[in-house]
Amino acid sequence: MSGARYLVRLGAEGETKEVSVEARGARWAITVGEAEHLVEQIVLEKDELLSLIVGDHSYLVDLIETDWESGRFVVGAIGEQIALSVRDELEAVAEQVTAAARQSGIFELRAPMPGIVVRALAAAGERVARGQGLVILEAMKMQNELASELDGRLRELLVEPGQLVETGAVLARVVQEAE
Amino acid sequence: MPPLRKVLVANRGEIAMRVMRTARKLGIATVAVYSEPDRQAPHVFFADQALPLGGTSSAETYLRIDKLVEAARRAGADAVHPGYGFLSENPAFAEALSEAGVVFVGPPASAMAAMGNKLRARALMLAAGVRVIPGSEGAVSDPKEAARLAKAIGFPVMLKAAAGGGGKGMRVVRSADQLAAALNATREEAGKAFADESVFVEKYIDRPRHIEIQVMADAHGHCIHLGERECSIQRRHQKVVEESPSPFVTPAMREAMGAMAVQAAQAVGYEGAGTVEFIADAERNFYFLEMNTRLQVEHPVTELITGLDLVGLQFQVAAGEPLPLTQAQVARRGWAMEFRIYAEDPERGFLPSTGKIQRLRAPAGPGVRHDSGIYEKYEVPVYYDPLLSKLVISGEDRADTIARARQAFQEFVIAGIKTNIPFHQWLLRQPRFAAGDFDTHFIDEHFRSEEINHDPRVPAVAVLAAVLAYHQHARRLNFDEAAARDGQPSRWRHTARREAVARRGQA
Numbered sequence: 001m002s003g004a005r006y007l008v009r010l011g012a013e014g015e016t017k018e019v020s021v022e023a024r025g026a027r028w029a030i031t032v033g034e035a036e037h038l039v040e041q042i043v044l045e046k047d048e049l050l051s052l053i054v055g056d057h058s059y060l061v062d063l064i065e066t067d068w069e070s071g072r073f074v075v076g077a078i079g080e081q082i083a084l085s086v087r088d089e090l091e092a093v094a095e096q097v098t099a100a101a102r103q104s105g106i107f108e109l110r111a112p113m114p115g116i117v118v119r120a121l122a123a124a125g126e127r128v129a130r131g132q133g134l135v136i137l138e139a140m141k142m143q144n145e146l147a148s149e150l151d152g153r154l155r156e157l158l159v160e161p162g163q164l165v166e167t168g169a170v171l172a173r174v175v176q177e178a179e
Numbered sequence: 180m181p182p183l184r185k186v187l188v189a190n191r192g193e194i195a196m197r198v199m200r201t202a203r204k205l206g207i208a209t210v211a212v213y214s215e216p217d218r219q220a221p222h223v224f225f226a227d228q229a230l231p232l233g234g235t236s237s238a239e240t241y242l243r244i245d246k247l248v249e250a251a252r253r254a255g256a257d258a259v260h261p262g263y264g265f266l267s268e269n270p271a272f273a274e275a276l277s278e279a280g281v282v283f284v285g286p287p288a289s290a291m292a293a294m295g296n297k298l299r300a301r302a303l304m305l306a307a308g309v310r311v312i313p314g315s316e317g318a319v320s321d322p323k324e325a326a327r328l329a330k331a332i333g334f335p336v337m338l339k340a341a342a343g344g345g346g347k348g349m350r351v352v353r354s355a356d357q358l359a360a361a362l363n364a365t366r367e368e369a370g371k372a373f374a375d376e377s378v379f380v381e382k383y384i385d386r387p388r389h390i391e392i393q394v395m396a397d398a399h400g401h402c403i404h405l406g407e408r409e410c411s412i413q414r415r416h417q418k419v420v421e422e423s424p425s426p427f428v429t430p431a432m433r434e435a436m437g438a439m440a441v442q443a444a445q446a447v448g449y450e451g452a453g454t455v456e457f458i459a460d461a462e463r464n465f466y467f468l469e470m471n472t473r474l475q476v477e478h479p480v481t482e483l484i485t486g487l488d489l490v491g492l493q494f495q496v497a498a499g500e501p502l503p504l505t506q507a508q509v510a511r512r513g514w515a516m517e518f519r520i521y522a523e524d525p526e527r528g529f530l531p532s533t534g535k536i537q538r539l540r541a542p543a544g545p546g547v548r549h550d551s552g553i554y555e556k557y558e559v560p561v562y563y564d565p566l567l568s569k570l571v572i573s574g575e576d577r578a579d580t581i582a583r584a585r586q587a588f589q590e591f592v593i594a595g596i597k598t599n600i601p602f603h604q605w606l607l608r609q610p611r612f613a614a615g616d617f618d619t620h621f622i623d624e625h626f627r628s629e630e631i632n633h634d635p636r637v638p639a640v641a642v643l644a645a646v647l648a649y650h651q652h653a654r655r656l657n658f659d660e661a662a663a664r665d666g667q668p669s670r671w672r673h674t675a676r677r678e679a680v681a682r683r684g685q686a
Contacts, residue, residue: 077644
């Protein structure tokens with residue numbers, strides 16, 4: 001492989017592919033694993049909408065989410081959307097080290113959307129299991145049960161019934177506990 | 180009665196737009212009302228006049244009879260169209276408007292009241308000879324009485340808390356020996372949940388299909404039906420996909436259901452557009468469920484196969500005109516399917532999703548209709564129903580319609596919030612759906628969120644696009660950083676500035 005090298009991961013826990021990119025005349029030579037693709041690109045809307053011709057197959061591609069810092073993307077094509085992340089090789093190695101250090105064993109329950117807290121389903125200090133509901137949040141006339149992603153103890157409950165919360169607000173913290 | 184001149188639409192979202200389109204077509208001026216968060220909603224821009232209701236929640240705005248009547252008076256509207264939901268089936272709203280001298284585009288308050296109470300409606304329908312689900316006529320507490328009834332009805336039976344609803348306080352009993360215990364448990368549960376231990380016994384339909392008949396009646400005693408809609412693709416009693424005709428209904432069944440629906444409507448002195456809902460079993464026995472005394476969300480599928488404008492007919496009937504066609508003149512052609520586009524995430528248990536619609540590209544082409552209440556950069560508010568729009572597809576026959584729908588969804592892009600578009604694409608790939616072989620349990624029994632992403636070209640193209648974008652972005656940054664390090668302005672910016680200076684020099 002020659003050119004700039006990247007590691008691409010599909011989805012949250014999908015497989016990782018090695019990809020290299022280099023300019024070749026007016027086109028790009030992009031190698032994914034063993035396969036080389038010649039790609040011609042025009043930008044229809046900067047960082048948003050692209051027309052790609054891969055070989056001679058034509059695709060209209062939406063860059064739906066672009067986080068240049070973390071390399072996370074959501075890309076749409078042919079009526080489907082897919083999440084993936086791109087790192088250059090050096091960054092990828094550095095991140096693996098910090099990720100291991102950050103294994104703190106704390107789960108923060110965050111509001112996935114703005115809404116109103118209906119009630120808590122567990123009390124602070126209580127043991128909770130992974131998948132167990134902690135808080136009921138109402139949004140758009142629907143009640144949604146938000147669950148713990150850890151087996152452990154509910155250390156803090158940070159909201160009360162009737163409280164309006166924004167997306168991303170921390171509602172509760174669960175600390176991992178050994179059996 | 181003079182023709183209508185100005186209509187206030189007491190609703191929001193796609194249905195407000197839909198109603199206003201027909202009003203405009205007929206030369207009727209349009210008035211929108213809006214809550215504070217809906218100042219940015221498209222129905223407000225679309226109308227000729229727009230009046231604020233003040234307040235945020237539905238209870239403070241679209242459900243306030245006093246505010247809506249006052250708005251109609253202030254705007255000088257001679258009619259109010261309620262859309263669906265909100266006050267559309269509220270007899271008190273119709274009465275308040277009538278007292279204010281404003282036409283309610285809907286049935287008489289008495290017809291709404293009669294159909295609005297499930298028990299009363301059932302008794303009325305029985306008396307009118309409409310087939311209802313066999314069951315007890317009153318609450319049952321004695322296990323012996325329950326056993327006698329269940330035997331007469333035939334197992335399986337359903338025990339249903341009288342005060343229950345939305346799937347709560349219900350229990351299926353498949354044989355006589357389970358009955359007494361189930362009755363006790365249901366009564367206890369009902370007492371706890373609803374403070375009312377009354378329980379009904381009725382026939383349980385094992386593989387139910389939800390099929391409904393559109394009716395239309397005028398003030399001169401004419402009532403016709405416009406055929407059926409198949410609404411069995413539902414989740415949590417919420418319809419998701421509807422079609423007409425139903426792949427399950429035979430011509431004889433259609434005729435019998437249509438006649439029974441007309442009978443039901445006439446029994447309550449119905450006027451305007453209404454829908455009689457039936458539940459059908461695998462042997463094509465069908466039973467009256469309830470009547471929706473308003474325009475339905477899924478009315479477009481009937482419009483596409485009959486060629487009629489149902490909102491237009493509603494206005495004509497409300498203005499006192501007779502129906503412009505007889506039952507024999509109702510023509511039906513081809514097939515139509517409606518896909519409700521909800522702001523919800525099918526990959527995470529259909530959790531509602533709110534936020535800004537960053538991108539919207541609706542499909543187009545033959546047989547594609549998009550009834551929408553959104554636009555690009557629209558912020559979806561958290562306060563109301565999650566229905567964003569409806570994609571309605573028509574074709575020569577069912578297979579043609581499915582093929583068109585698949586194609587349309589390939590073109591459909593909504594980004595910024597999650598929608599159930601991937602669910603629809605999944606559904607359109609299911610062989611059982613294509614074969615018309617489904618019932619109301621289909622989604623619960625068959626949907627798997629991990630089957631959503633399907634086309635192997637998508638990850639392949641996404642990898643190329645994302646790597647290329649990332650690579651070019653990194654190069655752009657590096658170029659700027661390198662230039663900054665050398666104490667030089669970026670060459671890009673430098674060039675741009677020189678050109679700007681040159682242009683200014685020429686001016």
